[in-house]
Amino acid sequence: MSVHIYMVRHGETYFNFLHRFQGWSDAPLTEKGIQDGYHAGTRLANVHFDGAYSSDLTRAIHTARYILTNNAASNFSDPTQLPDFREENFGAFEGISGEIVLTTLGAYKHDQFNNFSDVITRYSMADAMNVMAEADPFNLAENHEAFLKRIKHGFNDLLNQHHDGDNILLVSHGTTIRAVAEYFGRRDLSAISVANGAVMQLDLSADNQADIINFNDATTVF
Incomplete structure (x- = not known):
């Protein structure tokens, strides 16, 4: 049993534009960020999604809606919100x-x-997550163990909700996508900054292993 996940980074936000760390804080999409969502939707327009999800942060929800607006092969207009796929805190x-x-x-x-x-x-x-947690004087930042615990829970939830071969849209966040790539054995990919609206394709199996088919793809028409 495996599912095909199209994991998309949200569109550009004002914090992205200003080069500020964002995490669980929520800055609105810029005009470019809105277009990032529509552009991703155009590239994914012919993919029939059996489920559409986003993190519960506004920038991901709105991006998912823009993607689904341009997706001609599915019947979703709103994503189901999954807090497990938030950005790192x-x-x-x-x-x-x-x-x-x-x-x-x-x-x-x-x-x-x-x-x-x-x-x-x-x-x-x-290590980057752990040192950030160590350096946070208020002890609010997530370490890697806490981050990974919720990500694993999120993927198990998706597997429990879907059938073999299902296509899943999942709009999430840059650091989350990079951390997922590292977790599934591609540390080389985790060092690459993910473009707003770019797609990571992965085939997730029932034993919570995954093959990464595509990474940081902002050009392919699927």
């Missing part, structure tokens, strides 16, 4: 400029980073 770093966050993480790792991909490339996504 960055705790005290939410809304903070990326440069400040990277300087703080660099102090903890005794290293220097130009961007978040540097952290993941040199260490791992798991």
Whole structure:
């Protein structure tokens, strides 16, 4: 038993545009972000989805609606909201400029980073999450264990809701998508920043293993 998941990053938000860490905080989509959603929907227009889901954060919900507006092969207009597929909780770093966050993480790792991909490339996504949790003075940021627990629960929920061969739309978040890629054995992909509206295709099996078919795809018409 396996299901085919089209995992899409939400459209650009104002925090994305301003290079701020976003996490569980919610900034609205920019005009470009709205178009990111419609563009992803055009590329996915011919895929018949047996289920349509998003995280419960507004930017993901709205992106999913724009995708479904342009999807001609399915009958969904609204996604089912799954909190398990939220972005990582960055705790005290939410809304903070990326440069400040990277300087703080660099102090903890005794290293220097130009961007978040540097952290993941040199260490791992798991280590990046753990050091952010360690550096958060309010102890609000998720560590990797807490993050992974809810992601596993979310995938098990999808498997329980669907049948073999079902196509599933899942609108989520950049760090979440990268962490999922690492969890399923593709640390090389986790170091790649995911474009707004880009698709990761994965075939998820009943033993909670997955093959990643496509990653960070913002051009293919499926």
